[in-house]
Amino acid sequence: MDFRTDILPHRDRLYRLALGITLHTAEAEDIVQDTMLRAWERRGEWSEIQNISAWLTQICRNLALDRKKHSQYEGTLSSSASSGAHLDPATSHSALSTPHLSDTLEARESLSILSQLMAQLTPPQNDIIRLRDIEGLSYREIATELSLTEDQVRVYLFRARQKLREQYMKMQNYGLQ
């Protein structure tokens, strides 16, 4: 297995995963860089890994979630220190905190909404939506990626989209809890 041909080509997919969690381009790029370096440090294990894509996804997701928790904690501290108020989870991913994400405020807000919706899904549902709606993979490709059958992918995608709709309607009517 080779770093250039087997690891590095996953960079953009991992970047979108990290960006969907952190909503910050620079942070997402740092996370992918850390993911690549961790994969490189563990190159002795490559030959034993069955699904390199899933392995990289796991590393990247853990790093992104850690980074997000850390950012939220720091945000809570700074918010409490400055105003004495708690940070509202619904506004923790302020569109204004992603200054380089997109040219338009609408696009940043859309991405922020999607990120919050996906955070409400279970990890398998989140994976399915990400691979289908962001990466545009077929059922067969998703099945290979997640080590599932195509029928299982169909069922999981159905449930994930139902949950997505439900959460979306809640968000539109009441704001996300």
Add this chain to the structure above:
Amino acid sequence: MDFKYIEQLVERYFAAETTVQEERLLREFFAQDEVPEHLRQWQPLFAGEKSLAASHLDEHFDQRILQMTGEEHVKARRITFGLRMRPLFKAAAFVAFAIVLGTAVEQASPGHDSESPELQASFEGEDELDATETTVIDIRSANAEQADSTYTN
């Protein structure tokens, strides 16, 4: 305009019945500025998907990672000096061939008036040969005259 088809696609999307192409069409539709009021509620969802799907790292990322891992150095060694200089060698060989060919043609041409020292030496040798022959003829004629005078006497 009839948006029934889009409405059906949205329903089928949430029922996980749409194809990849139909889902792409939905994202393109909701990326427009002019979306009818009754469908506008879905715009942020599909616009968010489209925005994230279009995100990617810049072209410098690979270079930076390869420098950090040292893979760039290993890759650079794969291109040997000989391979890198091959075009130059080809050009040099062509120039050398052209010079040799040009010289040969020049020497073989009839109007050529410059001579090499070896050729000049060979021509000088021929002059010497002519001179020797003249001397031999002179001696023979002298001997013949002597014989004639003896016979006469």
